[in-house]
Amino acid sequence: MKKTIPIKPAKVEITSENKCSFCKGSKCCTYITHQIDTPKRKEDFDYLLWQVSHKNVRVYKDEDGWFLLVDNPCVHIMKDGRCGIYEVRPATCRAHTNDYCEYDSSAEDGFDLYFDGYESLLAYCKKRFKKWDKWKEKQALEY
Ligand code: SF4
Numbered sequence: 414m415k416k417t418i419p420i421k422p423a424k425v426e427i428t429s430e431n432k433c434s435f436c437k438g439s440k441c442c443t444y445i446t447h448q449i450d451t452p453k454r455k456e457d458f459d460y461l462l463w464q465v466s467h468k469n470v471r472v473y474k475d476e477d478g479w480f481l482l483v484d485n486p487c488v489h490i491m492k493d494g495r496c497g498i499y500e501v502r503p504a505t506c507r508a509h510t511n512d513y514c515e516y517d518s519s520a521e522d523g524f525d526l527y528f529d530g531y532e533s534l535l536a537y538c539k540k541r542f543k544k545w546d547k548w549k550e551k552q553a554l555e556y
């Protein structure tokens with residue numbers, strides 16, 4: 414009768430050359446971001462509320478400003494996590510470095526503000542603009 418002996422996997426040093434092969438789901442290929450003008454007025458936030466009302470659209474602010482985040486994976490990620498168009502991948506992908514990336518720390522860790530959808534952004538609007546509800550009531554009477 415054959416016996417199986419569990420063998421502990423050898424410790425592997427993570428380097429920039431092998432890091433991506435350990436990254437489950439190729440995290441940096443699962444969303445896009447788009448910088449937007451800094452929202453200031455109630456109207457700006459009302460517009461953002463419309464945007465985050467759509468599935469998988471988020472908003473965040475970090476040291477570089479405000480961004481829309483569309484949380485959808487790239488269609489070119491292959492089953493094994495590699496890029497299906499690697500040789501001709503867009504410049505944005507070419508410029509991305511894995512020196513310190515989402516494998517090391519979640520992107521949210523670097524955000525000053527993060528709104529994962531309508532409810533969290535609405536709560537922020539109500540806090541930021543004391544007359545938010547009144548303004549919306551007035552808007553509803555106008556059109
Ligand atoms: S660059 Fe970082 S987040 Fe992207 S696949 Fe490689 S290890 Fe993962």
Ligand code: SF4
Binds near residue numbers: 443490491495502
């Ligand atoms: S094109 Fe390739 S490298 Fe760029 S996001 Fe898609 S899978 Fe990732």
